[in-house]
Every structure is written in C-alpha cells, then in structure tokens.
Amino acid sequence: MCGIAGILLNKSNKKLIEKFQKISSGLFHRGPDSYSFYKNSKNLFLHTRLSIIDLKGGNQPILNNHLVLVANGEIYNDPEIRSNNKTYNFKTESDSESIMTLYHREGINGLEKLRGMYAFAVYDKKKNCTVLSRDIFGIKPLYFSIIQDGIIFCSEITPLLNSKLIEKKISQDKLVEYFELQYTTGKKTIYKDVFRLRPGEILTVKDGKIINSKLQKLHLLRKQSSKVDNNFIEKKLGESVSAHLRSDVPYCLFFSGGIDSMLVMYFMSKLSLGNKIEAFKVNIDDKKNKLSNSPLKEISNEYKIKFNEINFTEDDFWNIIPFAAKKIDDPIADYAILPTFKLAEIASKKFKVAITGEGGDELFGGYGRYRRHNFLNKKFFKGAFRKYGKFKNNYWKFETNENFIENLGLTKVQKYQFFDYYNWLPNNLLVKLDRCLMSYGMEGRTPLIDKKLFENFFFVKDEYKINNGFGKFLIRNFIKSRVKHYNAFSKKEGFTVPIEKWIPKHSKFFFEFLPKIEILRIFFNENEIKDLCKSVSHNKKAIRGVWHMIFISAWYYVTFKNVKTNGNFFDIISN
Numbered sequence: 001m002c003g004i005a006g007i008l009l010n011k012s013n014k015k016l017i018e019k020f021q022k023i024s025s026g027l028f029h030r031g032p033d034s035y036s037f038y039k040n041s042k043n044l045f046l047h048t049r050l051s052i053i054d055l056k057g058g059n060q061p062i063l064n065n066h067l068v069l070v071a072n073g074e075i076y077n078d079p080e081i082r083s084n085n086k087t088y089n090f091k092t093e094s095d096s097e098s099i100m101t102l103y104h105r106e107g108i109n110g111l112e113k114l115r116g117m118y119a120f121a122v123y124d125k126k127k128n129c130t131v132l133s134r135d136i137f138g139i140k141p142l143y144f145s146i147i148q149d150g151i152i153f154c155s156e157i158t159p160l161l162n163s164k165l166i167e168k169k170i171s172q173d174k175l176v177e178y179f180e181l182q183y184t185t186g187k188k189t190i191y192k193d194v195f196r197l198r199p200g201e202i203l204t205v206k207d208g209k210i211i212n213s214k215l216q217k218l219h220l221l222r223k224q225s226s227k228v229d230n231n232f233i234e235k236k237l238g239e240s241v242s243a244h245l246r247s248d249v250p251y252c253l254f255f256s257g258g259i260d261s262m263l264v265m266y267f268m269s270k271l272s273l274g275n276k277i278e279a280f281k282v283n284i285d286d287k288k289n290k291l292s293n294s295p296l297k298e299i300s301n302e303y304k305i306k307f308n309e310i311n312f313t314e315d316d317f318w319n320i321i322p323f324a325a326k327k328i329d330d331p332i333a334d335y336a337i338l339p340t341f342k343l344a345e346i347a348s349k350k351f352k353v354a355i356t357g358e359g360g361d362e363l364f365g366g367y368g369r370y371r372r373h374n375f376l377n378k379k380f381f382k383g384a385f386r387k388y389g390k391f392k393n394n395y396w397k398f399e400t401n402e403n404f405i406e407n408l409g410l411t412k413v414q415k416y417q418f419f420d421y422y423n424w425l426p427n428n429l430l431v432k433l434d435r436c437l438m439s440y441g442m443e444g445r446t447p448l449i450d451k452k453l454f455e456n457f458f459f460v461k462d463e464y465k466i467n468n469g470f471g472k473f474l475i476r477n478f479i480k481s482r483v484k485h486y487n488a489f490s491k492k493e494g495f496t497v498p499i500e501k502w503i504p505k506h507s508k509f510f511f512e513f514l515p516k517i518e519i520l521r522i523f524f525n526e527n528e529i530k531d532l533c534k535s536v537s538h539n540k541k542a543i544r545g546v547w548h549m550i551f552i553s554a555w556y557y558v559t560f561k562n563v564k565t566n567g568n569f570f571d572i573i574s575n
Contacts (some may be wrong), residue, residue, distance in 0.1 A: 002060070002437075003027030003048040004142075005159060006121055008130050009150035009209030014043035019163065020044060020152060024195050026159035030072070030438045034059050038068050038123075042150075042208075043130065045070045045121060050441055051333065052352060053248050066125040067104060071096040073118030073140045074313045074445070075283055076243040082112070095246075096120070103131065108202050112216055115243075115451045119155065119197070128208040128230035136216045137359075138199030138426025141330070141434055143194050150208025156435075157194050159330040166193040170325045172522065179385055179523065179548055183331040183428045196330075199426045218421055219408050223455035228464060233478045236456050237447075241267035244355065245448035251353035251445075253279040253308070254343060257296065259366070259472055259479060260357030264447060268355065269303040276358045280354075282339045284496060285313045298485040301506050308341055310346055312339040314502050315568075317527040322572050327439045333551040336402035336495040340436040348440035358429055359449035363457055364472040365465025370416045384545030388528045400545055413462040413562040425449075490493070503543050503550075504536045506570070513573050514549055519556040 007020045024035060024046045031048025038045045047060040047070040064068045074286050075081070078095035085101045092124040095116075102110035103122050108131055117139035122131045132153060134142045144153040149561035156159050161168050169192040174184045187195050197203060200216030228502055241264060245251065253268060256260045268277050280297075299305055320338045327483045328337065347354060361367050385391040430446075435445060437444040447453075460474070467473035470489060479488040503510075510533040515526040524532075529549070553573060557563040563572045 002050055002072045003030030003046075003155045004072050004119065004121060005046040005152075005154040006070065006130070007044045007152045008151065008205050008208055009042040011149065013149060014041060016149060016165075017041075017044045017185075019536065020165065021046065023154070023159040024048060024075070025164050026162055027155060029441060030155060032441045036061060036072075038063065041227030045123060050352060050443060051249070052443055053095050053246065054093035055248050057092045060094075060096065062092060062097055062100065064089070064091045064093065064097070064100055065104060067100050068123040068125070069096060069100050069120060070117060071099055071120035072142075073116055073120070073135065074115040074244075074246075074443075075099065075114055075118060076246070076450075077113075094214050097346055108133075108214060109206065109214075111202060117446070117449075121153065126289040127206075129204055129211070132197060132203040132205065134197040134199060134201055136200035136218060136451065137421070137430070139430050139434075139446060139449060141196055141431065142197040143189070144197065144203075144328075151205055151210070157189065157191065160194060161191070169193065169260055170519070171405060172261065175522065175552075176391075178331060178333070178552065180391065181423075182548060183431070184330070185423045185427050194280060199422075218418070218454070219410075221451060221455050222459055228457075228460050228474065230478050230481055232456075233474070236453060237263065238267050238270065240450045241355075241447045242271055244445045244450075245271060247353050249352045250350070252285040252347055252351040253277060253305075254340075254347070254354050254356045254444075255279040255281045256357065257281065258357065259475060260448060262357075262479055262483060262486060262488075263360065263475060264355055264357050265299075265303065265305060265449075266479070272304070276306050278306045278308060278351070280308045280343050282343055283309055283311050284339065284498065285311065286410075291449045295485040295487075299483070302438075304485065308346070310339075310343055312342055312497075313500070315496065316342055317502055318568040320572065321551065321569040322558055322563075323439075324436075326558045326565050327433065327553060329559070331433050331552060331555045332431055333548045334428055334432055335547060337432050337436060338497060340432060341439065344436045344440045344442055348437075348442045351442065353443045353445060354437060355445050355447065356433065357448060358433055358444075358446045359425065360472070360475070362417055362425055363448055363453060364475045365413055365417060365462075367416075367420070368471070370413050370471060371469075372464055374563065384541045384548065385524075385532075388524055388532070391523065411462050413465055414458065417458065446458075457526075499541060499547055500543050503546055505535055507536050508551070509570060509574075510536075510546055514546075514553065517549075517553045517556065517573070519552060519560075520549055525554050 027048045031050045033051040034049040036047055043311050045061050075095040078098045088101050090097055100118055102113055111133055117135050119134045119140040119142035144151055145160055147165045147310050171192045174190045176566040177184045184190055186200055202214040203210055204212040317338055320341050324337050324341055405415055433444045464474040476488040487503045511530055515529040530543050532542050537544055554569055557572050558565055
C-alpha cells in the first residue's frame with residue numbers, strides 16, 4: 001500500500017516538475033517507510049512506500065527494460081504471473097512488478113489479467129507514453145487533473161490541490177449529488193477540475209494528452225458456476241482469503257460481528273496454522289455489546305482469536321469529525337467513517353495490514369434494499385431534503401447509465417447488486433476504507449471483493465441470495481454449518497452509530513450556526529436550515545439531513561477556510 005503521484009507534460013518544463021515534486025509530503029501518511037521518484041524533462045513519478053511485501057527489495061519506482069512503474073496496492077495472482085513468465089528478468093520480489101511483466105508482454109490488454117487491488121502508472125520509454133490504471137472494483141483510488149501543459153495524477157485529491165496547478169472550485173452539480181446521496185458518483189468529483197479514474201479504467205497518456213481510454217467491464221466476468229454448496233464455498237472463499245493473507249508483515253482482522261467479518265474470521269482461523277489472530281472490534285458506547293456478554297467469548301476460545309475491544313463514545317463522534325473531514329478529501333457522509341478512524345488509529349500501533357469483510361453485502365445480496373421492488377425506480381431516490389428549496393421534486397442523479405444495467409440480462413437482485421458495484425462500493429465504502437486506514441499508514445484488504453469470487457458467486461440464482469426474508473441466505477447457511485456459538489440468522493450488525501440520539505442533543509447549536517455556513521447557503525435559505533434543525537427531535541429523515549450538513553460543513557471549514565482540526569466539531573464551526 002502506498003501513495004503515488006506524477007506529472008505528464010507535453011514539453012520540457014523543469015520548474016513545473018520541481019514544483020509538483022513538493023507535493024510528496026502530502027502522501028507520507030500513505031507510505032511512511034520510504035520515498036523515491038523518477039523524472040526526466042517532461043515527466044515525474046513519485047512513490048511513498050508502505051512496506052508489506054519484499055521489505056528490502058521492493059522500493060519504487062521499479063525500472064526494468066524500458067519501463068518505469070509506480071503502484072499502490074497488491075497483486076494477488078503475482079505468483080501465478082511469475083510462474084508463467086519465466087523468461088522475464090524480474091528485478092524485485094515485489095508483487096507490483098507483475099504489472100510490468102504483463103504490460104511488457106501484452107501491452108494494455110495484458111493488464112486485464114491482474115487480480116488484486118491497485119492503482120498504478122507505467123511509463124513506456126520506447127512508446128513515449130504513460131498508462132494509468134485502476135482495479136476493476138475501484139478498491140484503490142486514483143485521481144487526475146488536466147492542466148495547461150499536461151496531466152497530473154495522485155492517489156488523493158488534496159496533494160493535487162496543494163500543487164496550486166489547478167483552481168480549488170466546487171462543482172455545484174456534484175454537491176447536489178452529495179446532499180441527496182451522501183457521496184458522489186462517476187468520473188467527476190466534487191471539485192470542478194479533479195476527476196477519478198473509473199474502476200477498471202486504463203488511460204493512455206502521450207505528450208500530456210489522453211489518447212486512449214479502455215474500460216474493463218464487470219459483467220464480462222461471467223462464469224457458469226458448478227454446484228454451489230458448502231464444499232464449493234469452502235474451496236472458493238478459502239482460496240480468496242488465502243491469497244489476501246500473503247504478507248511479509250503481521251496482519252489483523254477488523255471485526256464487526258456480522259456475517260461478512262465472521263466469514264472472513266472463519267477462513268483466517270483455518271489458514272493461520274495454529275497462530276492466534278488478533279481482531280479489533282468496536283463497541284458503540286454500549287456495555288451490552290461487550291465481548292463478555294456475547295457468544296464471541298466462546299468463538300474467541302475455539303478459533304484462537306484475540307479480540308481487542310475499542311469503545312467508541314459520543315465524545316469520540318464529535319472529536320473525530322474535523323480530522324475525518326480533512327482526510328476524506330473525496331467527501332462522503334457515512335458516519336461509520338468515525339469509528340473506523342478510531343479503530344485504525346489503535347490497530348496501526350501494532351499492525352500494517354487489516355483484513356475486512358467489505359463487499360460481502362454486494363456479492364451475496366445482504367442489503368435490505370435488495371428486497372424492495374422499487375429500488376431502481378427513480379422515485380425511490382429522494383433524499384432527506386425533498387421538501388427544501390432546489391431539491392423539491394428532484395431525484396438522485398447518477399453518472400452511471402441505468403439503461404446500461406437494464407440491458408445486461410441480469411435478474412432483479414443482480415441489477416440492484418450491479419448498481420451498488422458501480423456506485424455505492426467504489427465511491428463510498430472503499431473511499432472510507434482507504435482514507436481511514438491510510439491516514440495511519442495501514443493497508444486494508446478485502447477478500448470478499450475479488451475477481452474470482454465475483455465470477456463464481458455474483459451470477460448464482462437469486463434464491464441463493466434472498467430466501468425466507470433473509471439476505472445472504474447461502475452464506476448464512478454455510479456459517480451455520482461451520483461456526484458454533486454464532487447465530488447466522490441474526491440481525492445485520494456493523495459499526496452502527498446512534499446519530500438519532502447524539503444529534504438531537506445539539507439541535508440549538510445547529511439552529512444557530514448551520515444557517516451561517518456558506519456552502520449550505522448555496523442551496524438552502526436560512527429558514528429552511530432552521531426548520532430542518534428543529535425537526536431532528538421527531539424526524540429521522542431530518543436527522544440524516546442534518547448529519548449531511550454537519551459533515552460537509554466540517555469538510556468546508558478544514559478544506560476551504562483552512563481551520564485547524566485540533567478541536568471538536570463545535571469548536572471549528574463556532575471559531
């Protein structure tokens with residue numbers, strides 16, 4: 001896991017390259033172990049490294065033949081690629097070098113054979129071009145901006161803005177999307193001049209211009225699964241978890257107590273060869289969730305899991321918001337961010353890698369919305385602000401073409417899942433995971449978000465996913481047969497934050513201060529904001545709406561007004 005950045009110019013400009021090189025300090029949290037770069041008169045490639053594999057020899061940029069590589073992520077089929085390319089002269093033991101191998105042999109078409117989470121840049125000296133790419137699920141981020149003399153790219157948005165090569169301007173269209181949805185979708189970000197590489201996108205840049213864009217497509221990862229039973233699950237998920245455990249440093253488990261983290265825990269326990277696994281669990285200011293009062297105590301003993309319990313309080317909630325708003329430069333109003341930040345801070349003192357259960361709901365059909373018949377009906381997408389100002393009669397707008405999904409020959413449930421793979425997963429959950437962990441120099445791995453698992457489980461029959469009123473029916477039955485002391489058909493759990501209790505307590509503060517905040521006044525007048533703040537005592541939709549305002553206000557203050565984050569939310573807003 002690392003930070004990467006670069007500048008690709010259409011003509012020589014040493015001063016501009018030197019100016020951009022200074023942004024590397026903004027990436028050291030992603031890669032605190034080493035820093036290096038490659039540059040010539042027109043190009044610069046920066047790399048800050050978090051050492052996970054090939055600790056001694058895996059520094060980047062990697063130079064081999066006529067290629068230069070900077071990469072962020074992990075390539076899980078690296079052993080397979082190496083065994084199939086014995087004539088290639090590998091310079092390192094780094095899994096990232098597999099990227100160069102495939103490109104060297106097959107060009108950009110070979111990159112589709114990669115299995116992993118990644119964002120990278122390959123500079124081809126012979127062709128005088130650079131290839132930028134991102135994994136098909138969008139696990140690892142990569143942003144770019146078009147400037148007068150070429151293109152700049154980076155793992156995060158903030159260093160691009162700090163380079164002063166682009167103007168810091170908010171896109172009002174994307175701000176609308178944030179308010180109604182809680183995140184933004186597609187290629188465009190909340191900043192006018194900053195763009196995302198889409199999941200699976202391969203961009204070719206020559207002389208400072210994009211000359212080609214190729215998009216790997218999820219729906220082409222279709223494989224006719226054999227009999228889907230517990231033995232099939234054991235084999236396929238066991239292989240994925242095993243691949244994701246490859247590491248030269250210790251790893252831990254982020255454990256919510258839900259089906260997905262329990263599933264990952266089961267396989268980690270099987271693959272640990274008798275070694276005790278450490279897991280980190282959040283208790284949301286509630287003693288009844290403590291380990292001693294749950295079946296996890298028995299599970300801990302049987303599966304050799306050491307649980308580290310982290311208490312997340314109401315004070316933590318308000319204290320972490322400014323820091324989170326600063327680090328989530330691609331803003332999302334997901335309050336699960338906050339306990340995840342605390343979890344990462346504590347876990348990072350001992351571990352560099354955290355295994356998580358992200359992606360299980362999308363793959364196996366876990367969300368309650370998958371059981372709603374009107375989920376993809378546009379009338380369903382009416383956010384918390386439907387009664388106010390410019391949001392009246394407005395619906396959520398996605399860059400993803402919904403007709404595209406309709407024409408893929410998918411079942412009803414698969415359509416809903418596909419929608420989330422293109423929108424919710426890469427632009428919400430995975431942004432959260434990346435920024436929370438990388439803020440503390442940790443790598444997050446997601447064995448349930450994997451090419452081979454997608455091929456084998458996404459296209460199974462709907463009844464394997466939704467049955468008897470339960471989502472993830474197939475996986476629940478598997479867990480029931482494998483894990484004692486755990487109710488696989490219990491209510492879904494996660495890092496649930498009780499905003500319905502914590503936000504109404506401060507309604508008077510919000511009533512006074514939120515109407516004064518410039519970014520809110522773009523779309524809401526003073527009376528509308530006050531009305532929403534007064535409604536939090538009795539209206540859950542109003543609570544969610546105010547939360548969206550809280551987070552974007554904090555983000556605006558620390559990003560645009562440069563207010564320091566050494567205080568809680570109330571401190572920075574009333575400052």
